[in-house]
Amino acid sequence: MEKHRLEWAQKWIQAPKTSWIGIEPFPSENAGEFSAINPSTGEKITQLHLAGSKTVNAAVQSARAAFESAQWKGLHPKERAQSLNRIAAAIRAHHAELATLETFENGKLYRESFEDDIPEAADVFEYYAGWATKIYGETCPTGPAYLNYTVREPLGVCALVVPWNFPFLLACWKISACLSMGNTAIVKPSPQTSSTLLRLMEILTQEKILPPGVLNVVLGGSATGDLLSSHSGIDKISFTGSTSVGKRIVRQSGDSNLKAVTLELGGKSANILFDDTPDLEFALERSFYAMFCHKGEKCSEPTRLFVHQKHYTQTLDFLSRKCEAVRCGDPFDPASDQGPQCTREQFEKILSYIEIGKKEGARLIAGGSQDTTGKNSKGFFVRPTVFADVHPQMKIAQDEIFGPVLAVTPFTSEAEVVEMANSTIYGLAAGLWSSDISRAHRVASQLDAGMVFINRYGCYDFASPFGGFRQSGWGKEMSRDSLNSYTKTKSIWVKL
Numbered sequence: 001m002e003k004h005r006l007e008w009a010q011k012w013i014q015a016p017k018t019s020w021i022g023i024e025p026f027p028s029e030n031a032g033e034f035s036a037i038n039p040s041t042g043e044k045i046t047q048l049h050l051a052g053s054k055t056v057n058a059a060v061q062s063a064r065a066a067f068e069s070a071q072w073k074g075l076h077p078k079e080r081a082q083s084l085n086r087i088a089a090a091i092r093a094h095h096a097e098l099a100t101l102e103t104f105e106n107g108k109l110y111r112e113s114f115e116d117d118i119p120e121a122a123d124v125f126e127y128y129a130g131w132a133t134k135i136y137g138e139t140c141p142t143g144p145a146y147l148n149y150t151v152r153e154p155l156g157v158c159a160l161v162v163p164w165n166f167p168f169l170l171a172c173w174k175i176s177a178c179l180s181m182g183n184t185a186i187v188k189p190s191p192q193t194s195s196t197l198l199r200l201m202e203i204l205t206q207e208k209i210l211p212p213g214v215l216n217v218v219l220g221g222s223a224t225g226d227l228l229s230s231h232s233g234i235d236k237i238s239f240t241g242s243t244s245v246g247k248r249i250v251r252q253s254g255d256s257n258l259k260a261v262t263l264e265l266g267g268k269s270a271n272i273l274f275d276d277t278p279d280l281e282f283a284l285e286r287s288f289y290a291m292f293c294h295k296g297e298k299c300s301e302p303t304r305l306f307v308h309q310k311h312y313t314q315t316l317d318f319l320s321r322k323c324e325a326v327r328c329g330d331p332f333d334p335a336s337d338q339g340p341q342c343t344r345e346q347f348e349k350i351l352s353y354i355e356i357g358k359k360e361g362a363r364l365i366a367g368g369s370q371d372t373t374g375k376n377s378k379g380f381f382v383r384p385t386v387f388a389d390v391h392p393q394m395k396i397a398q399d400e401i402f403g404p405v406l407a408v409t410p411f412t413s414e415a416e417v418v419e420m421a422n423s424t425i426y427g428l429a430a431g432l433w434s435s436d437i438s439r440a441h442r443v444a445s446q447l448d449a450g451m452v453f454i455n456r457y458g459c460y461d462f463a464s465p466f467g468g469f470r471q472s473g474w475g476k477e478m479s480r481d482s483l484n485s486y487t488k489t490k491s492i493w494v495k496l
């Protein structure tokens, strides 16, 4: 991490921020302010002017006008593809500065932002640029008297609401799919982490990559989110965040104009180590990484580890050793293994769940507290924490904690572990490790989760649908599946 970039980011970020509509910042309407906090130090980073109804209405008008304009609607799909490819190139050209802003606000390790989040954000624009020219309708076998065919049309104005854990990447997943199908977008990031998107808006405007109004950003939290989900000028809302807010969005969308809704929600994913795990050392390393990278703030992380009795002691020894070696610290320091939790609220929530786990009688084998090494006591650092002997009905095994807290449970039989794995309200992801190909496929089919990983937890590719079952969501991100949710199918009849 070059020092001048951090200094640049610190300076850039300090200027108060407002929503970005069309090609410029939208003047504050005095609908409230929000202070974003540096999670490493607890100090204020910047001040946001929140979007009230005036700003949200202006964003909807801007996006609607762009949707109807010849500059966007009149484009050949290949021209939309070119715009998306140019966005990818712009992200790459500003890679390090975007990674710096992301880490500064979110607290994830700089190398996680630099090596994973920002490059993948550029990649996803290229992926969906490719799809813009490959969406076909069908001719339908309706008999000789008629010609019947379908066309896939964009929905219109889409609100894209994203959380703070992967602020830039998750926004880019949605924006790229949404725009590739010819829609226009209003993005609402979490108020703690809006800088990378605002910086992208500046860059796209400077480089004149999109027609005005195709992409807009409104700043705010739940009040602004409410304005979006209850707005009858919005055709679709794509939401990533907590299950409770997802339910609220469904209600408000239904009560307003029945807008289309897709939801990527919480998780409490199970990871099962069978007695015939092929390479136990690799399985443990990979499971540890999947659980604790990005400081445990990942919806699909394997927060419940079910371990066959045969490997139980060895697994607990491994986990406690690995956790104790983790250095929490400044996310820009290459020596740090784990940064601070993103918000004070989240930090306090995690610590309170750790106390709940202790009271519930789970056996604490690692962590269990705030990390107060050096200057860390000023920030939101939590030691990676592992509870053993967790009963599947304990709160720490049922509730999404969204931090570096792992619940480990022993098992002996396949039927028993499948039942335990399926025993939460969530169904986002699940993993299993076994050398028995029949068992692996049998258990994969029995796990009620939208994504199942066999012998490697956490595989991602834009070509594969990402999303959960049950109270983990509706619909999918990525792949062709995501595109279905950004288009509507029209059936056209011609009398011959």
Ligand code: NAD
Pocket: 161, 162, 163, 164, 165, 166, 188, 189, 190, 191, 220, 221, 222, 223, 224, 225, 226, 229, 240, 241, 242, 243, 245, 246, 248, 249, 264, 265, 266, 267, 298, 299, 400, 402, 428, 467, 468, 472, 473
């Ligand atoms: P959150 O639900 O509190 O907020 C998510 C976003 O919704 C934020 O932008 C927030 O400002 C906004 N929001 C809040 N109230 C709203 C309302 N009434 N109407 C519309 N928008 C509203 O979630 P969070 O704390 O920011 O993020 C953590 C949650 O996100 C976890 O539950 C996690 O599992 C989930 N998540 C899911 C996925 C996935 O793909 N399934 C990915 C990342 C995060």
